Amino acid sequence: MTAPILVVGAALCDGGRLLAARRSAPPELAGGWELPGGKVEPGESPEQALVRELREELGVETEALTRVPGTFPLRPGYVLEVWTARLCAGEPRPLEDHDALRWLTPGEIWSVDWLDVDRPAVTAVLHHLAGEWLPAP
Template sequence: MTDRILVVGAALYAQGRMLAARRSAPAELAGRWELPGGKVEPGERPEQALVRELREELGAEAKLLERIPGEWPLGRPGYVLRVWAAELISAGPDDVRPLEDHDALRWLAPDELWDVDWLEHDRPAVAAAARHHEGS
């Protein structure tokens, strides 16, 4: 049995742009950008957790497309990140709002992906998501 804690994130796309969410908490992460998502709860499938997290954090309904290959260690021991490509289906990009743990959102065009200060552990996942999106 492993003590790993799985965190799921979304490379959420709408109109060809990927969503970045700016953390408002905890203090050590505040002001930095990440892919939206969160922890998988006991008994929950990763895909279910990601859909739930997007609803809770953004009020957004999303369709998960496919898992982006790879798994990235996070800043806390035992935590790992898996990312899914997803598309916004509930509303337009302007209707998505930061509801939990975030204070701002940005929809980034491919040439703007590195204009925000991503959390270190999200950078390789963002790069993988960008490569995946280019190839799709």
């Protein structure tokens, strides 16, 4: 059996807020909100992939911090791991696969229409960060 393809997602936090990104592609995901990120390439660590993906997708420099417990199925053959990340330089903007970004305060986390596959990951992020700045749902 082939190992699943690993996708990393970012719980990018800044000033007590979490960044959400609205998909513009592919068509079946367009309009849904997700944690930004992407596939880990051969020879990359998950942390390196996260930093690269956020640079490509959002035009920012970041630092991967800690892995959020859990692995989340996306579609057959793909799994998601989420890492907390710190914004080091730049202002996020939607460059690839997204048409909007929103910084969400703890009270706004569920105000966007998260993709169904991202909901368990967002819940795990809330629990992981509960002691730092987000209340558990």
